[in-house]
Amino acid sequence: MTSPRSPQDPSPAPRSSSSVIHGGNREHSPQAPSQPAQSSYLKPRHLVMMALGSAIGTGLFVGTGAAIKTAGPAVLISYLVACTLLVLVMRALGEMAAADPSSGAFSTYAGKAMGPTMGRALGWLWWAQIVVVVAAEATAAAQLVTEMWPGLPQWVWALVFMVAFTVINLVRVGTLGETEFWFALLKVAAVVGFLVVGVLMLLNVLPAPNPGLSNLTEHGGFMPNGLTGVAAALLVVVFAFGGTELVTIAAAETEDPQTNVARAIRTILVRILIFYVGSVTVMVLVLPWNNEGLSSSPFVAVLTEAGIPGADVLMTVVIILALLSALNANIYGSSRMLFSLARRGSAPRALGRTSERGVPRAAVVASVAFGFIAVVLNYVWPETVLNVMLNVIGSTCLVVWGVALVSQIILRRRADRAGVSSPLKMWAFPWLSYFALALLAAIVVLGLLDPSVRLQFIATFVLVCLIALACKLLLRGDDAERPGSGASRDSAAHDDAAPLV
Template identity: 40%
Template sequence: MGTIADPSNSLKPGLKQRHLTMLSLGGVIGAGLFVGSSAIISQAGPLSFVTYAITGLLVLFVMRMLGEMAAAKPCTGSFTDYARMAYGRFAGFSTGWLYWYFWVIVVGFEAVVGGQMIHNWIPSLPVWAIALGLMIIMTCVNMLSVGSFGEAEYWFAGIKVVAIVAFIAAAGLFAFGIWPGASLTFDNMTQHGGLLPDGLATLFVGVVVVIFSMTGVEVVTIAAAESAEPAKAIRKAVNSVVFRILAFFVISTFLIVMIVPWNTIVPGESPFVAAMDRIGIPGSANLLNLVILVAVLSVLNSGLYTASRLLFVMGARGDAPQWMTTTNNRGVPVKGILSCTVIGYGCVVLSALYPDTVFLFLINASGAVFLFVYFMICISELRLRRRWEKQNPGILEFRMWLYPVLPLLVTAAIVAVLVSMGLREQNRIELFQGIAVWIALSIIYLLRKKFGNVSNNDVIDGNLITPIPASSSTSTPGTSSAPA
């Protein structure tokens, strides 16, 4: 049956509903939207907003599947626990470490991006020193309490949401001729090669890039386990996904291509700045750079939180050293947070020493990793839905639509995106490096199983594990007594 963890090693429900609401609203807004959208617009043309709509629909369905499982059995480990419930220890082990790898690399990357932005404003400060300072600040925020994380993310997300709403309001007035000196015209969409200048296929090829700009929507299902009413918070967050994606991605991109000729947008340069310059808003570039910096700090904050909570869960499950489950009197997994920052500091050093080799490898490998996680969410829901309905039909109050047809179609779509990455030369390296990371984790798992005295018996109460209660002492049946 496993061992019972120290009752003092428990997370505490320090997140309020307003924290989770703003986390779910602003978590998806980052540099991928503010700057990355330039690549999609320049590639797909005037109908680039359709690419965002297609990708948003895919993300919505994945989140609905995750929400179904999370509302039925809220777990701090979220989809890593559901993968374990559905397919056993290896599935939970690999999914957990893949997702952890993704976030710690992103933390290091965002620290460097923040350092570069501030360096542009204050050239006397080296990038590595600024990145180090940002890491230390966000580490201290996470170390205080889960409430401190939630409060910081509340304000970070709030600034991002206000910025997007203000942009949509101003751009909407201009695009539809209500702004002084503006007139309603669709010339920028119909001229310059038409609606589909490079063919219909470009709308779907862009999904490979766009899906990574929407990462972060799933974090709320992990954070909800540290709230007073996790199931309610999860349902509310998942239900709002479609509105967030519609407003933040689809509408803003549509307005940009109405205001600015799509073929004048330069990949790597923010199309939001180009649109605001066309509208005539003074100081738009500096204002947007400040918002992007807030977005970077937000990702740093949530990345440290997510990665440390995963280490906590994996330590409790026997997939990471058990000292990762140690918490202080505020319910903060201090050692887990510090472990994640070590990787972040390493990424900062690698980016300074090997900007075009090692660090680039880490970033490329993290791309496909996220799609692997989405794939595991889909196949876990397909198995657990059937199992849970037999065991306790009433547990599924929040359901995925058109089961099993729609979940199967979503799974096939994710596989198609992965295959397209292998077929496209510019994305092939990301797929192969992601596969290499998964193979490395598989080898580590097999070595641990052979030499590490890892228990193979995780079956408790008809499932492979039981959820971790966030609001009480943490009991973790089914974990191994041996450290990883």
């Protein structure tokens, strides 16, 4: 059944209900220009595992130790708050992605909700963040491999990883999705195995000490560092969740996106809650929060306590796989964002072209360029390059999430006025959307009060302002992206979008 057409829609063909409000169409996908075989699209299992792969990384395997050291057992509160925020943000993003699958995702939605400058600025900000993340992940994986097998210098491993995953991303999206599926599956299996071992320890099945609930109340109590520690840990945890928004970018290249994106969002949120909160619960129950091993390598510390031989080597391999999985997914995400920017006239037009298999190869090459520069940096400064890049990344995920929530509120109100329904809806709208924004605002305030991250927050704010100013001054407007415009844009219209001035 077709829905009413928008009065602003000049095209004679009927449009989907989502297009009335969002202006959505499949042409945002890299697949659209050449319409390759359906088998080249991402499958639902690829979509789920790609999102899990971006969420289950070093933030879980390593970052949890720093959070526990900061907050003690009360880190559980930090994780519950952060997971609540993540659930709400992903639900909001999922609502927009299910209604309007687009390779530009939150950047496209921000442009339609708040104007082209905001959409373009957010897209460039996220792209800049992710290309730095790609370089950082290649560097971190190379560091770990060099520590295990010191035969080759760090820069060689970084080069190997960058070349391998660039090739995978240049072939076709189906190959990329399959690679990411198996990488993510190995990570999920490792976490599930860890949870099983932890439960067996707590049930006295394994011959390991079982302290019961004593570690929650002893060693300074449940909240040894007070609310300040919980707040500081919250910042660590939230940053670990950055990247989960990748699933909304992949939506544009998924079979039956309106159905599968909604299903993937629901599945992902449940699994992230189980994996993150479950793992941290096992850690703080099995070992004292101030255990030295727990703060540096929490998974290894618990497995060693359980008497698992070779736990350190096993988890190092898992962390390397986690980094490579995230590297693969982020090359994909950054290239699709750059492709979308080019198709909207916000990047050189050549970056918006695709191969016969629907792969935006120029955008892939441009997105991995900084990763190859990082290989040179690894050769020159192997000891410091990773820390420098991680500091550059800053807190941009908070900006992306905040703008996404505001966009969802605006677009949802627009849809409700037109009587249009989305396949996936935000719960208790608009109150939970406002609640998520309030949580984000509280995290920003906490960050500004924390000297260790204050400069990072300020640097991110300055970066956002500079990018927005550059987009305003250097890029021409696109009427189809202005608030209230529901005009349909076909592939040719995209190709004729205004280029960089």
